[in-house]
Amino acid sequence: MSRLAAIDVTVAFGHRRRRVVAVDGVDVAVARGETLGIVGESGSGKSTLARALAGLVPPAAGRVELDGQPFGRRRGRDALRRIQLVFQDPAASLSPTLSVEQLLGDALAAAGVARSARPGRVGELLDAVGLAAVRRQARPRELSGGQRQRVALARALGSEPDFLICDEVTSALDVSARGAMLNLLGEVQRERGFGMVFITHDIAAVRHISRRIAVMHLGAVVEQGDARAVVAAPQHPYTAALIAAVPRLAPAPSAPAVPSQSPAT
Numbered sequence: 001m002s003r004l005a006a007i008d009v010t011v012a013f014g015h016r017r018r019r020v021v022a023v024d025g026v027d028v029a030v031a032r033g034e035t036l037g038i039v040g041e042s043g044s045g046k047s048t049l050a051r052a053l054a055g056l057v058p059p060a061a062g063r064v065e066l067d068g069q070p071f072g073r074r075r076g077r078d079a080l081r082r083i084q085l086v087f088q089d090p091a092a093s094l095s096p097t098l099s100v101e102q103l104l105g106d107a108l109a110a111a112g113v114a115r116s117a118r119p120g121r122v123g124e125l126l127d128a129v130g131l132a133a134v135r136r137q138a139r140p141r142e143l144s145g146g147q148r149q150r151v152a153l154a155r156a157l158g159s160e161p162d163f164l165i166c167d168e169v170t171s172a173l174d175v176s177a178r179g180a181m182l183n184l185l186g187e188v189q190r191e192r193g194f195g196m197v198f199i200t201h202d203i204a205a206v207r208h209i210s211r212r213i214a215v216m217h218l219g220a221v222v223e224q225g226d227a228r229a230v231v232a233a234p235q236h237p238y239t240a241a242l243i244a245a246v247p248r249l250a251p252a253p254s255a256p257a258v259p260s261q262s263p264a265t
Helices: 046-053 078-084 100-110 115-128 144-158 175-192 203-209 228-231 237-244
Strands: 005-014 020-031 035-041 062-068 083-086 163-167 197-200 212-216 220-226
Touching: 005 046, 005 144, 005 197, 020 035, 020 046, 020 062, 020 197, 020 212, 020 220, 035 046, 035 203, 046 163, 046 197, 078 083, 083 144, 100 115, 100 144, 100 175, 115 144, 144 175, 175 197, 175 203, 197 203, 203 212, 203 228, 212 237, 220 228, 220 237
Parallel strands: 035 197, 035 212, 083 163, 163 197
Antiparallel strands: 005 020, 005 062, 212 220
């Protein structure tokens, strides 16, 4: 079975006294067809780990493996096709000068899809992410935030990846769009069978979509395991603090009884 793994990965920036360790000896893995949730606050190293898994930043120590083979910047087209990264802000990751059709067509071209087949594949991708009615010549600025993120997802799906890395893909969306995106990701994954690394600061969202969870703090994974078990009985104080920070609705006060008929006068 296909497997993407970080093995004792450390990522650092700068040199000597100015060296900053963003990811510190992390071990995580995800198989095709499953979802690994990675949760932590801003600055915990989640996004840097995402880029290391995608081969965009080199580890200072340790290694990233794809099916047991080293994976990094010197990757061929096939490896590039197999791992796709969806970024947090679609407004920044989508070129504002290109139409939806051009954005998806360029991704298909990079994946080796023949020019004659691209228009049909663009339609299939838009349908897969619930944007069949969107005008293909629309620019990103003409779309809502949720629609832009769906276009970014469609672009990533164009290469039919084995692994999809979603880096805070719901954090810039409003509540209704966030829920719709979570449901969409689950549906598309079931249909296509890719493995997914879902990165977020929202432990409630990660519990919803992930079977396994890894909690990051100060660049290290402090706890990982079955998502339900971790949320129900956290073993690390930082995990417990994240769970305690999830907003909860207070019980509504008892409402006075409302008579079913107008009182007699």
